[in-house]
Amino acid sequence: xxxxxxxxxxxxxxxxxxxxxxxxxxxxxxxxxxxxxxxxxxxxxxxxxxxxxxxxxxxxxxxxxxxxxxxxxxxxxxxxxxxxxxxxxxxxxxxxxxxxxxxxxxxxxxxxxxxxxxxxxxxxxxxxxxxxxxxxxxxxxxxxxxxxxxxxxxxxxxxxxxxxxxxxxxxxxxxxxxxxxxxxxxxxxxxxxxxxxxxxxxxxxxxxxxxxxxxxxxxxxxxxxxxxxxxxxxxxxxxxxx
Amino acid sequence: xxxxxxxxxxxxxxxxxxxxxxxxxxxxxxxxxxxxxxxxxxxxxxxxxxxxxxxxxxxxxxxxxxxxxxxxxxxxxxxxxxxxxxxxxxxxxxxxxxxxxxxxxxxxxxxxxxxxxxxxxxxxxxxxxxxxxxxxxxxxxxxxxxxxxxxxxxxxxxxxxxxxxxxxxxxxxxxxxxxxxxxxxxxxxxxxxxxxxxxxxxxxxxxxxxxxxxxxxxxxxxxxxxxxxxxxxxxxxxxxxxxxxxxx
Numbered sequence: 237x238x239x240x241x242x243x244x245x246x247x248x249x250x251x252x253x254x255x256x257x258x259x260x261x262x263x264x265x266x267x268x269x270x271x272x273x274x275x276x277x278x279x280x281x282x283x284x285x286x287x288x289x290x291x292x293x294x295x296x297x298x299x300x301x302x303x304x305x306x307x308x309x310x311x312x313x314x315x316x317x318x319x320x321x322x323x324x325x326x327x328x329x330x331x332x333x334x335x336x337x338x339x340x341x342x343x344x345x346x347x348x349x350x351x352x353x354x355x356x357x358x359x360x361x362x363x364x365x366x367x368x369x370x371x372x373x374x375x376x377x378x379x380x381x382x383x384x385x386x387x388x389x390x391x392x393x394x395x396x397x398x399x400x401x402x403x404x405x406x407x408x409x410x411x412x413x414x415x416x417x418x419x420x421x422x423x424x425x426x427x428x429x430x431x432x433x434x435x436x437x438x439x440x441x442x443x444x445x446x447x448x449x450x451x452x453x454x455x456x457x458x459x460x461x462x463x464x465x466x467x468x469x470x471x472x473x474x475x476x477x478x
Numbered sequence: 479x480x481x482x483x484x485x486x487x488x489x490x491x492x493x494x495x496x497x498x499x500x501x502x503x504x505x506x507x508x509x510x511x512x513x514x515x516x517x518x519x520x521x522x523x524x525x526x527x528x529x530x531x532x533x534x535x536x537x538x539x540x541x542x543x544x545x546x547x548x549x550x551x552x553x554x555x556x557x558x559x560x561x562x563x564x565x566x567x568x569x570x571x572x573x574x575x576x577x578x579x580x581x582x583x584x585x586x587x588x589x590x591x592x593x594x595x596x597x598x599x600x601x602x603x604x605x606x607x608x609x610x611x612x613x614x615x616x617x618x619x620x621x622x623x624x625x626x627x628x629x630x631x632x633x634x635x636x637x638x639x640x641x642x643x644x645x646x647x648x649x650x651x652x653x654x655x656x657x658x659x660x661x662x663x664x665x666x667x668x669x670x671x672x673x674x675x676x677x678x679x680x681x682x683x684x685x686x687x688x689x690x691x692x693x694x695x696x697x698x699x700x701x702x703x704x705x706x707x708x709x710x711x712x713x714x715x716x717x718x719x720x721x722x723x724x725x726x
Contacts, residue, residue: 348566355526357555
């Protein structure tokens with residue numbers, strides 16, 4: 237319980253006594269590149285293959301004369317939009333971005349860089365962490381939209397190249413019974429997950445004590461706790477919004 | 479001038495600072511010496527606000543750091559320059575950006591004004607040629623000098639140095655000590671140095687305080703330290719067998 241209390245106090249410090257807006261703007265742009273742009277490659281690889289595998293496996297399980305083959309594309313689309321793109325992408329990002337944030341802040345802590353900021357009278361948590369949190373909340377939804385697009389495209393490529401589904405059936409399937417609200421739901425998830433991953437990882441890194449071993453532990457703890465919180469939030473959001 | 483009064487601090491019930499009272503003079507290099515684990519760094523952290531003491535007060539020119547309002551604390555912080563043990567340079571910034579950082583964050587100066595000040599500080603520590611290099615590309619001694627340049631860039635009234643010559647060769651150590659002493663006298667700064675380096679004690683120790691197991695056991699100047707009667711200090715000073723044989 238004390239850890240949770242410390243976490244909420246830490247969140248409070250992010251918004252108290254800020255620095256100049258120009259400083260935050262510069263930091264935000266740096267973090268958007270560090271968190272968002274540098275994650276495009278891994279997100280593209282993971283989502284394309286997940287989409288491809290989803291298509292092949294769904295087709296494998298849907299061998300029935302009464303179910304039209306275009307249903308495969310419909311299922312791939314809904315799986316991508318509702319779950320695979322937002323949740324799996326954010327789990328991957330929890331690993332990549334979360335460990336990066338925790339190890340960066342942990343190293344800054346043990347090499348007294350955070351102390352140096354505090355001695356200068358700078359709100360170190362606000363200066364270092366707030367831009368990361370905002371950058372994650374801004375870039376994660378963009379990455380998820382990109383992942384959903386690539387996932388559906390991956391399904392199309394795998395389905396049509398292997399002959400599991402025709403191009404016509406796939407394109408019909410992904411437009412069939414489309415619910416626009418699902419897109420909103422898909423964008424809400426990474427917004428929440430981005431906040432959780434960035435704040436939990438920052439919290440773990442910011443309060444690192446010791447040396448290199450503890451930085452490693454903080455990094456592992458950040459990924460583990462972020463993944464658990466993403467899964468819990470995933471369930472809660474599904475209950476609340478669907 | 480900095481006055482500390484009855485500074486007491488305990489961690490998990492273990493008292494690491496036992497009511498330390500002292501006065502650190504302006505324009506002088508004030509040294510806090512003692513063996514490892516005697517509370518030197520904790521005392522420094524209590525003075526700069528990184529660790530809050532359980533009891534006692536820290537006065538900066540009669541302004542109370544802990545019992546005053548937030549604005550007073552903030553204004554005192556902006557008059558401080560701190561050189562950390564490892565330099566604490568920001569890895570992602572160049573030497574020049576590291577030195578300019580306090581100006582970027584805390585002043586509204588134009589880029590030209592800031593650059594002039596940065597160039598002056600880097601010149602002062604003899605590192606103007608390394609301005610564009612990253613911290614990972616410079617030596618330990620250079621990192622300390624960049625740390626000093628960053629500490630003085632805001633024209634501090636108080637300079638704190640945590641073991642400025644740890645990990646450096648004797649020649650570089652002497653150069654760093656001389657630089658700190660020169661800067662202290664040149665700008666009339668109140669400088670406090672944590673060290674267990676005997677060369678520093680003898681070279682620049684204008685006002686020395688000896689800590690032992692969290693308590694102040696001796697205070698004086700470097701010319702008197704050799705003649706001390708305090709057994710713990712004698713043990714600290716003459717820890718080397720060769721030196722023990724030369725003991726007066």
